[in-house]
Amino acid sequence: MIDSRWYDGREQALVKHTFLDTYMPAQIPKVVSPASGADTFCYVDLFAGPWQSQSGDYSDTGFGIALHRMSQAKAKQAELGRSVRMVAHLVEKDPRNFTELTVAVKRFADVEVHCYQGTAEQHAAAIAAAIPSRAFRFVVIDPKGVPDVRHFQRLIEAERTEVLLNFMFQFANRFAGSQDRMPTLEGWLGGLQGGNEWRAEFAELRGTEREAAISERARQVLGRMGSYPYAPAITVDETDVDRPLYKLIYLTRHPAGLKVFRDAHRRALETQSEYRTAKKADLRRHTTGMDDMFAPLTKMEPGERSAREMAEGEAKARKMLLQRVTDNPAGIEWNSLWPAILDACVVTHAGLGDIARDLWSRGQVVVPEWQSKAIKRPKDEFRFNLSAEPQSTVR
Numbered sequence: 243m244i245d246s247r248w249y250d251g252r253e254q255a256l257v258k259h260t261f262l263d264t265y266m267p268a269q270i271p272k273v274v275s276p277a278s279g280a281d282t283f284c285y286v287d288l289f290a291g292p293w294q295s296q297s298g299d300y301s302d303t304g305f306g307i308a309l310h311r312m313s314q315a316k317a318k319q320a321e322l323g324r325s326v327r328m329v330a331h332l333v334e335k336d337p338r339n340f341t342e343l344t345v346a347v348k349r350f351a352d353v354e355v356h357c358y359q360g361t362a363e364q365h366a367a368a369i370a371a372a373i374p375s376r377a378f379r380f381v382v383i384d385p386k387g388v389p390d391v392r393h394f395q396r397l398i399e400a401e402r403t404e405v406l407l408n409f410m411f412q413f414a415n416r417f418a419g420s421q422d423r424m425p426t427l428e429g430w431l432g433g434l435q436g437g438n439e440w441r442a443e444f445a446e447l448r449g450t451e452r453e454a455a456i457s458e459r460a461r462q463v464l465g466r467m468g469s470y471p472y473a474p475a476i477t478v479d480e481t482d483v484d485r486p487l488y489k490l491i492y493l494t495r496h497p498a499g500l501k502v503f504r505d506a507h508r509r510a511l512e513t514q515s516e517y518r519t520a521k522k523a524d525l526r527r528h529t530t531g532m533d534d535m536f537a538p539l540t541k542m543e544p545g546e547r548s549a550r551e552m553a554e555g556e557a558k559a560r561k562m563l564l565q566r567v568t569d570n571p572a573g574i575e576w577n578s579l580w581p582a583i584l585d586a587c588v589v590t591h592a593g594l595g596d597i598a599r600d601l602w603s604r605g606q607v608v609v610p611e612w613q614s615k616a617i618k619r620p621k622d623e624f625r626f627n628l629s630a631e632p633q634s635t636v637r
């Protein structure tokens with residue numbers, strides 16, 4: 243269980259760890275199910291740490307959370323009569339951190355752990371080659387700076403893989419607005435066709451437009467490294483300033499992965515919104531010397547960036563859903579609709595289902611198979627058509 247008190251002064255890590263801690267218990271049973279054919283779950287952490295851990299038992303480190311969740315999942319699978327091998331490959335460059343890591347992982351006897359001292363760049367290809375093809379791989383790339391991700395190609399491109407990459411947006415943004423060279427970033431961010439004009443394009447953009455363009459490019463390039471159709475991202479903000487610090491870009495080839503991702507994303511954004519709301523209230527208390535007057539009425543202020551991102555995500559999803567139905571006059575099935583919308587918009591599968599229900603209730607879309615109000619959300623085979631005449635009556 244993550245305790246926010248371990249994260250004072252490094253709240254961004256709380257968002258990242260909340261995501262991991264929510265995502266992995268939902269992900270593991272899906273990817274090692276009998277249907278998937280994988281009998282081994284493999285966690286690869288290329289920049290493992292430990293890094294600024296306060297908890298005393300590594301519950302506030304990425305590898306600590308991952309190995310704990312893997313141990314739990316292994317026990318659950320055993321209760322179901324399945325034997326699943328849990329394997330971790332952890333890389334750490336700093337000698338002191340590495341020594342601490344090798345001692346820390348002894349706490350997790352149910353996971354077969356391999357620790358590598360040296361750089362991620364140096365070890366990535368050998369780790370990729372060592373993992374059996376029947377294993378499912380979850381690759382976490384969480385550097386402090388911006389490495390050249392092309393070194394990790396072998397890990398990213400493998401089948402049965404999902405990736406979570408911490409993209410240091412703040413560095414990329416600063417670089418895009420300057421004449422500086424940053425070969426480790428230029429190399430892979432420039433990896434799409436179209437020469438180098440992207441830098442000039444970015445330099446002309448400002449604020450959220452530039453943020454969207456840089457993130458979009460990073461998502462596209464990373465997705466292409468392993469033919470991933472889905473590459474959504476989580477925005478992690480600076481604690482005291484309304485500015486993005488980094489983006490956690492997630493790569494998956496399966497719509498089911500998107501569902502799990504967006505649920506964990508929402509939990510991470512709620513955490514971010516709550517601590518930022520509390521921090522702002524604290525700051526106001528200090529500067530005004532007044533206690534209650536400006537206290538937030540809720541744990542999440544609706545105007546806070548992450549809270550806004552969630553609300554805007556739902557609005558964008560509604561628009562995109564209607565647009566897709568409009569673009570398909572012969573009708574379109576729900577399972578052809580929702581994955582692209584979840585990829586593009588900050589919305590959960592359940593949230594999007596509620597939006598679809600609302601559009602259906604209002605008569606804005608027609609869904610012949612949706613015969614009863616008792617069906618709360620659309621089923622995959624439901625076919626959506628645009629209503630000839632949008633109505634405002636609510637069913």
Ligand SMILES: C[S@@+](CC[C@H](N)C(=O)[O-])C[C@H]1O[C@@H](n2cnc3c(N)ncnc32)[C@H](O)[C@@H]1O
Pocket residue numbers: 255258288289290291292293302303304305333334335336339360361362363384385386
């Ligand atoms: C941001 S911290 C990792 C935090 C960790 N993922 C977590 O969530 O708890 C980055 C770590 O990578 C290590 N490191 C830096 N450059 C590296 C490299 N090229 N290869 C491997 N490790 C590196 C640092 O010593 C540090 O421990």
